[in-house]
Amino acid sequence: MQTELMREDQSRSPKERLRPERSRTDCPILLSQRLVMRAPHEDDIDALAHLANNANIANMVARMPHPYTVADAADFVRRTRAGAIGKCVYAITKADNGAFLGCCGIEPHEDGRTVELGYWLGEPYWNEGYATEAAQTLIDMVFRTRDIEQIDARCRVMNIPSRRVIQKCGFQFQATGMVASLSVGGMVPVEWYRLDRKTWVSLKSWGGMR
DSSP: OOOOHHHHHHTTTTTHHTSSSGGGGGSEEOOOOEEEEOOGGGGGGHOOOOOOOOHHHHHTTSSEEEEEOOOHHHHHHHHHHTTTEEEEEEEETTTTTEEEEEEEEEEEESSSSSSEEEEOOGGGTTTHHHHHHHHHHHHHHHHHSSSEEEEEEEETTTOOHHHHHHHHHEEEEEEEEEEEEOOOOOTEEEEEEEEEEHHHHHHSGGGGGO
């Protein structure tokens, strides 16, 4: 995720800079039935490092190193706060106890009409519907608050659970391709999916997609 919010802030007028957390008004805290999605912060570092230090996760996403250390987690939190990773990076947490489950976010494309959805969950929280719930909540926010025509998502060809999440959210298959994987150290095959605004509007309720 490429957005440089610090540079954007430096280009604003002094009056605009006085507006507190202006960038965060575009990335509100999101609530769903079981989850609270909010900006990552320092209290997440230990849980983030513990959950992300897992080859089963790192090998399925493009830009997660393995091993994943506390220093990596601290750097991730720092870069999300600086806007160096992308627009709207969220910590996925449980609503009932605040437990950190993983992360999700959106990355704008250069065309200005498309964003890309990304997510991961710690292995103890797999197969409980949290990834689908988080993805649907973030998708709803994007289409309701942004002038965006489509959302893209990618998963490794071998990642059947992630493919299922993408499909349950209404995405349609587009093509296969290759992307670089940091943990694997080379190119890996992926499937590319897309959800356009018209399709999203036609979905009467997310519950019908489960």
